[in-house]
Amino acid sequence: MRLFIVLLMSLFAPGQILAADPALEIFDAHIHYSSDVWDKLPPQRVLELLTEAGVTRALVSATPGEGAERLYRVAPERVVPFLRPYASHKQRYTWSRDAGVMDYLHAQLARIPYRGIGEFHLSGEDARNPVVTDVVRLARERDLALHAHTDVTGIQALLAQAPDIPVIWAHGGFDVLETTLRDLLAKHKHLYIELSFREGLTEAGKLTPVWYQLMTDFPRRFLTGMDTYTPGRWVELPALAAEARGWLQQLPQDVAQAIAYGNAARLFPVTK
Ligand SMILES: [Zn+2]
DSSP states (O other), X not given: OHHHHHHHHHHHSTTTSOSSOTTSXXXXXXXXXXXXXXXXXXXXXXXXXXXXXXXXXXXXXXSSTHHHHHHHHHOTTTXXXXXXXXXXXXXXXXGGGOTTHHHHHHHHHXXXXXXXXXXXXXXXGGTTSHHHHHHHHHHHHHTOEEEEEEOHXXXXXXXXXXTTSOEEEGGGGTTOOHXXXXXXXXXXXXXXEEOTTOTTSEETTEEOHHXXXXXXXXXXXXXXXXOOOXXXXXXXXXXXXHHHHHHHTTSOHHHHHIIIIIHHHHHXXXXX
């Protein structure tokens, strides 16, 4: 009986049930609502899932773009819509060589108030294609951010063309050296590092000293993301958010809040 009571107490002790503070609000900078989940997850269910995960706002893109539009129309105050420069997964790696992209973007941008272009995949050797230059020019004209899934060569080429535009580097380049991130952050003040799938952040659940230092040195330049690129990631969303809170809360509180929510909210204020 005593053992049972001890077990019961430990079950209800704060900090045992949830390792991380569920109150830490998240603005997820990497959500997809693509056609592969539309049947199972209608917009209202998606919003419930986000709420369950403590994600109060989200940067949303989709293939086709209609997904972000559908979600935006249901919850314009929570959804920051981004437009991919293509409508089909087949164009994921070829869009930057497709002259039809600009017409597509212009037509889609007229539909809802998009806040950025992306997430797009771009390899370093494609980053100086004329279509990319046109996309950067369009972003500048329309006051749009860019969200790029690319390598070091690609991000450098983009930053060279778009030094004055917020450029969000998806996944923080995955496994790019932290010293490279530090150099780029120091040099490019509109570069933001989005952290979904970023390697090496933690060891055994603990934020590494290198990452702690990087985040506290550049507290305004990191964004939290979960990347719901498959239906499975939607199922995992609350667990992924709890995991993110786990390392966020090892940071000073103001830094944690900035990376969880404040930085994205500053970049994308709610528009009336
Ligand atoms: Zn993605």
